[in-house]
Amino acid sequence: MTHRTIGERGTALTSEDLAALRENLHEQRLFREEQLRQIAADSPYRPGGPHEPQAAARIEVGVRLAASARMVLADVEAALARMDAGAYGDCHLCRRPVERERLLVIPQARYCGRCQQVREAGR
Secondary structure, X not given: OOEEEOOOOOOEEEHHHHHHHHHHHHHHHHHHHHHHHHHHHOOOOOOOXXXXXXXXXXXXXXXXXXXXXXXXXXXXXXXXXHHHHOOOOEOOOOOOEOOHHHHHHOOXXXXXXXXXXXXXXXX
């Protein structure tokens, strides 16, 4: 069994963990792609059709949902690319390993918990 040390306090991400995380990321990618197709298909605006007062609100919700889905999809694809490049699990700020528990919960995480808190505090 191959182990790659990820995170502090001696936690390790096993090859089985990596396989499960890759599968999770692939499932997330398929879900987000389908979500974007549904949002596009459900668009309330039809050229030449009647315009209801709620149409603008539904369009705005659709635009925001699509933007969120595209952002998550980009994060998922970036995580898969990091896996392929052998750089998965390295924090983008401090370059230290991202905690195993964090990756198991958020497989597309780019930052360790400490750096994520610093980023959020700076907003």
